[in-house]
Amino acid sequence: MKLLSLLALAGTAQAHYRFSKLIVGGVAEAAEWTAVRMTKNYQSNAGVTDVNSADMRCYQMRAGTHTAxxxxxxxxxxxxNAAVTHFGPVQFYMARAPDGADLNxxxxxxxVWFKVASISAVPPLGSGESTWPAYNKKEVSFTIPKSVPSGNYLVRVESIALHQxxxxxxxxxYLSCAQVQVTGGGAGKPGPLVxxxxxxxxxxxxxxxxxxxxxxxxxAPGPAVWQG
Structure with missing residues (x-):
């Protein structure tokens, strides 16, 4: 029984994942890396551990090919591509591309980044699903603030795994960025920018x-969520 428990823990430690598809209007993209920029972990599913690395932006391997x-x-x-099998917060950021820039x-x-949502811990604290609402989920989502200005954006999702x-x-x-064009926006001034x-x-x-x-x-780390 003890050996089986150790093997189960080892398997969990290897249960990495990547965010590779976008859900728009309740419908998931048919293929990976469509509106989501391909990340360096497209084969390994490994996460970023150096917060001072440029990989913290989009973990990008390849430029984008489509804008949702x-x-x-x-x-x-x-x-x-697999359930979020490590406990911790899931957060969302947006960054507006300058007018005239090629979003691809x-x-x-x-x-340029502002936080728009954070799925964080729910007390009492622990390392299971009752504390971490995104734990063991394969889909995570947030609502784009109604007052965010219209324009082209990168939307960044991150799952911060705390098990080690x-x-x-x-x-x-574990992070990636999607390319989106926001329509019907407002006159809000997102911030703080990080x-x-x-x-x-x-x-x-x-x-x-x-x-x-x-x-x-x-x-959770980072700035306060901009509520719009």
């Missing part, structure tokens, strides 16, 4: 986890 059209105020989702190749460097985050550098971040890398530090409390003693509170 979504309405402000609607629900936008991502599909993982635009590099979102600098203070007992020390600095142990968190694994950069990747730069928004997170390796020793941020939200990137660390203790199994014992279990923390009594948890705050």
């Amino acid at each position: 059209t979504v309405a402000a105020g609607s629900v936008l989702g991502f599909v993982a 190749t635009w590099d979102p460097a600098g203070n 985050a007992q020390s600095v550098g142990g968190a694994q971040i 950069a990747f890398p730069g928004a997170y530090r390796a020793n941020d409390p939200g990137l660390l986890w203790s199994y014992y003693p279990i923390a009594t509170s948890y705050t």
Whole structure:
């Protein structure tokens, strides 16, 4: 029985994933890497562990090939190739491309990102589904703020896996970016704007986890969610 438990834990440690499809209007894309830029983990499913790496932007391997059209105020989702089998928060950011920029190749460097949603911990804290609403889900989604200005955006999803985050550098971040054109937007002024890398530090409390003693509170890293 003890051997079986150890094998089960080892299998869980290898259960990585990637976000490779977009859900628009309740319908998932038929193929991977359509509106989502292909990531470097397209074969390995490995996460990013260095928060100072440029991979924190989009983990990008290949430029985009398609832009999805979504309405402000609607629900936008991502599909993982396997369930999100590591506990931790799932967060969403957006970055508006400059007018006239080619969204297929635009590099979102600098203070261009704002957080639009965070699926974080629900007390009491633990490492199971009752604490982490996105745990074991294959689809995650958020609502685009109605007042976000119309335009071309990169939408960034990240799952911060905390199962090995007992020390600095142990968190694994699974992320990707989708190319979307937002229509019917408003006159909001999103912020605060942050950069990747730069928004997170390796020793941020939200990137660390203790199994014992279990923390009594948890705050995901990054800026506050812009509510629109």
